[in-house]
Amino acid sequence: MNKSIEVIILIYPNLCLFEFACALEVFAQKRPEFEQTHYRTRVLNLGANFNLDSLSLEVKVLTNLSVLNNADLIVIPGWQGTTIRPDAKLVKQLNSAYKKGARIASICSGAFLLGYSGLLNGRKATTHWRYYNQAKILFPEAEFDETVLYTDDKRILSSAGSAAGLDMCLHIVRSDYGHSVANSYARRLVIPPFRDGGQAQFIQNIVPESSGNSFAKLTQTIEKNLHKPFSIETMAEIVHMSERHFQRRFKEHFSTTPNKWLTKLRLQKVCEFLETTNFRLKTIADACGFGSEESLRRHFRIHMKVSPMEYRATFTGEA
DNA sequence: CTCATAGACCGCCAAT
């Protein structure tokens, strides 16, 4: 692909600057390390009332809806409010841009603009977990999934809470220009090139483990001894339950199976080691309780979509 | 990549 991709980022009153900035960062940042320009990005202002000139952006700001006609990609960084309906002209323009082959990608509450435009009907979508229930009621024909960071269904994309928008934008770069270009973008941002998994796991990790929880002892024991193997039998003994009962209770509390949870925990530790040390992989595998280097590699690739060494490279500062 | 094997997972059902 040699021609650069035409991107339009929408802005409006009550814009969330962070999400707007995420979109700018990925699609409007100058990238002298590449000979080719990947994205030609412009901003379409639908009434945002702050002075964009003061931001000294290097992107062109337009106000005429007709620019959507030539867009390859339209980014919606949040929407004005979940109950605010877009006006008919905008809806019409978005739909006609979509019909012409444009992709439309929303961040966070931006999914509501997609929804009000009828573009989510019959498609997978997601939004910030705070808006999830409201979105499901307003747009019953969409398949909302609150367990993913972003969705991509027939050229309509949506992403969860603010930072997941970055993951989605990188996903777009990856599908346009491949892994290595996307990794380079990620390196510049100093974020992992690929985050998998869902909002659920973030929510879960934020909630502090109550000490009254009978699993508290288990998780503490495991975290302290991550280098050791933990079979179902061992774990069930720690919490004084039969194996069957343990599996049921565990799934109830963690909404995942013991082994999946364990692997995720081990992988988190692996990431920490990769980010902060230059230990050989075998050493890390031993320290994190993977029986072999090969086993670590297999899990790592499934969850992170890159190899351990590629992941490490994003943290060693080369740009 | 493939393979054999061990272990995890989970529906089912009887016991509590």
Added chain:
DNA sequence: AGATTGGCGGTCTATG
């Protein structure tokens, strides 16, 4: 009655 528990065993998954 209704919910909870734990064992059985078929199937799926991870490992080296």
